[in-house]
Structure formats: C-alpha cells, structure tokens
Amino acid sequence: MTASDLASEAVLEAVGAGRPQNWARAFTLLRAAADGGDERAGAQLAVLGSDAATGERRDPDIAALLSFPAPVRMSEQPRLRSIAGFASAAECDWLRGRGTLGPARVFDPATGEVGTDPLRNNACAELELDDLDVVTQVVRARIAAATRLPLPVFEKPQVLRYRPGEQFKAHVDYLGPASPAADGQRIATFLLFLNEDYAGGETEFPSIGVRHRGRTGDALFFANVDPAGRPDPLTLHAGNPPRDGEKWVFSQWIRDRSFTPLERLPAASPAG
Known part of the structure; x- marks a missing residue:
C-alpha cells in the first residue's frame, strides 16, 4: 500500500x-x-x-483532542452558546485550506433547487468525503462531544469565506415542513471561527439583540428548534459583511436523525 x-x-x-x-x-x-x-x-x-x-x-x-472549554450561555430563548478556544490556531489554519471555494448557494424550498441567490454573496467550500482528513474529522468529533449529538446526524461540513461587502442576510437554518419528513429537521448549527484579522463581520441575531464576533478558535452554536422540537423563529440570524479583511468560518449543520451518506448530501450553506 x-x-x-x-x-x-x-x-x-x-x-x-x-x-x-x-x-x-x-x-x-x-x-x-x-x-x-x-x-x-x-x-x-x-x-x-x-x-x-x-x-x-x-x-x-x-x-485530549476531544476535550473543550465549558460553553458560555448567551441566550436561553433561543438556546445559544459560545465556547472560547474550542480549536487551536493550527487546526484553524488547516481547516482554511480544505476544499475548493465557489459561490455559496441557497436552498429554495419552493422549487427544491439549490443555487445562487441575492440573499448571500460569499464563497463556500462544501467538504465531500474526498476532502476530509483526520484533522477535520477530529474537529467534527469534538463538535459532536460539545453538542452531545452523534456524527451520523451531521451534514457535510463547510468552509466559508467572507470578503469585504460579502454577507448572508437574515435567515433561519431550520427546514420547512416538507423537508424534515424526508431527512429530518436541522436542529442545530455550529460555527467555528478560523481567524480574527478582519473588521466587522459579526454573526447577528436581530430578534434577540445579539451580535457576536469570535476570535480565532472560538465557537458559537445554537439550537434551531425549541425544547419541544418546533422551529424557533428567534434563531433568525445574519452573517454580516466584513468592513476590512477576510472572515473565515468552519460550519456544521446537524439534523435530528441519521442523514444520507456524506458524499450524497445536497449542497447548501449556512451563515457565519
């Protein structure tokens, strides 16, 4: 071999x-x-x-690699947590080099199609099985430990890049009533901030008045549903544009049941 x-x-x-x-x-x-x-x-x-x-x-x-600092409660409705120092600077640098960047795409529930949309204009690399490596999988396993959700319910991870003026306008990550019947509801979103050398670019939750800007290696995660499993509109959030520099984020969506194999997942991207 x-x-x-x-x-x-x-x-x-x-x-x-x-x-x-x-x-x-x-x-x-x-x-x-x-x-x-x-x-x-x-x-x-x-x-x-x-x-x-x-x-x-x-x-x-x-x-040691699967350990992480204690999460900090930022909101209980919706359930929003941050973790300082979730990943090392070396891990963040490594993740920035994963996958091939292209225009970020959005799922249209009306048509069932995935494509570009004026709602967002940043770049995204969706990691297929061939793009994964041991470092990336260690980070995903640490996310599983932090969220207490198993890897089989994870969607494809994504690396997001925002240049000045690029953004993902206010949106929600949970799915409409037709989609969960097929592949489960998207119950959680986990964001890992890969750098900090930019201005602006906050992740904003306008309904609860929260704007968050993580440092390199910090994480932010939130439940897209309430404790009863219903979509939570208070999770409305936006990836605001950087004013200067590039913002990089590793993003992981999580379902409530085992999803399709990694290499078969549909293309779509969250905000960071």
Missing part, C-alpha cells in the same frame, strides 16, 4: 466509513503514511500535536 493509500485509509478509519470508527487505527495509518513520505500526513500529525518541537514521536491523544 502506498503512503497516499495509507493516508486515505486513515481518513476512512477516522470517519467510520463502512466500519466502526477507530481512532487508534487512524493514527497508526497516518503515522505509517508520514513515515512513507506523505507530507500531508506528517503535517496532520504536527497539527494534532503528536510530534513535539524536540522531535519526539508519540501518537495523538484522542481524549
């Missing part, structure tokens, strides 16, 4: 694609890929903290 093949197998073990998720096996394969000359595998091990500056070789500590 080539080094590239070993790295690909490591991702499948981390994702649990067609097999139970196995972190020990994923890290062993990633190490073998790095030893075989796969530079990206070695870079991932460095991001995950497996090689100290002294050159020490050790496996990543999955228990």
Whole structure:
C-alpha cells in the first residue's frame, strides 16, 4: 500500500466509513503514511500535536483532542452558546485550506433547487468525503462531544469565506415542513471561527439583540428548534459583511436523525 493509500485509509478509519470508527487505527495509518513520505500526513500529525518541537514521536491523544472549554450561555430563548478556544490556531489554519471555494448557494424550498441567490454573496467550500482528513474529522468529533449529538446526524461540513461587502442576510437554518419528513429537521448549527484579522463581520441575531464576533478558535452554536422540537423563529440570524479583511468560518449543520451518506448530501450553506 502506498503512503497516499495509507493516508486515505486513515481518513476512512477516522470517519467510520463502512466500519466502526477507530481512532487508534487512524493514527497508526497516518503515522505509517508520514513515515512513507506523505507530507500531508506528517503535517496532520504536527497539527494534532503528536510530534513535539524536540522531535519526539508519540501518537495523538484522542481524549485530549476531544476535550473543550465549558460553553458560555448567551441566550436561553433561543438556546445559544459560545465556547472560547474550542480549536487551536493550527487546526484553524488547516481547516482554511480544505476544499475548493465557489459561490455559496441557497436552498429554495419552493422549487427544491439549490443555487445562487441575492440573499448571500460569499464563497463556500462544501467538504465531500474526498476532502476530509483526520484533522477535520477530529474537529467534527469534538463538535459532536460539545453538542452531545452523534456524527451520523451531521451534514457535510463547510468552509466559508467572507470578503469585504460579502454577507448572508437574515435567515433561519431550520427546514420547512416538507423537508424534515424526508431527512429530518436541522436542529442545530455550529460555527467555528478560523481567524480574527478582519473588521466587522459579526454573526447577528436581530430578534434577540445579539451580535457576536469570535476570535480565532472560538465557537458559537445554537439550537434551531425549541425544547419541544418546533422551529424557533428567534434563531433568525445574519452573517454580516466584513468592513476590512477576510472572515473565515468552519460550519456544521446537524439534523435530528441519521442523514444520507456524506458524499450524497445536497449542497447548501449556512451563515457565519
């Protein structure tokens, strides 16, 4: 098996694609890929903290990697939480390089089609299975731990970029009455802020008077439904445009039931 093949197998073990998720096996394969000359595998091990500056070789500590600071309650109606320092700067830099950016798209419930819309004009990279790696999957597993929701109900993750003047105007992330019958309701949104060197660009909740701007590695997550599972209109939110610099966000939508396989998910994007 080539080094590239070993790295690909490591991702499948981390994702649990067609097999139970196995972190020990994923890290062993990633190490073998790095030893075989796969530079990206070695870079991932460095991001995950497996090689100290002294050159020490050790496996990543999955228990430490899945830990996170205590969430801070920002609102109870709607349920809105923030977590400072959820991800490392190295993880954030890595995630900014994932996927291929293109025009962000919006789902039209009237037509069932996905396409560009004046509602938003930022760029988005939707991560297919081929775009995932062990670092990305570690971050997603940490999100699962923070939200107490399992990975099988996660939609495709997305990397969002907002340049000056680009935005996603006020909208909600929950789905209309027809969609949940097929694939479940979108019950939660998790946003990880990948940088802070920009002005403006707040995530705003106009109905409750909250505007949030995270620092690198900070996270924001909220329930799109109320405690009874009903869509919560108070979750109306907007990704405001940066005045200067670029804003980068890693975004994860979460359903209330197992969704379609990652590579088959429909294209659509949340605000950040």
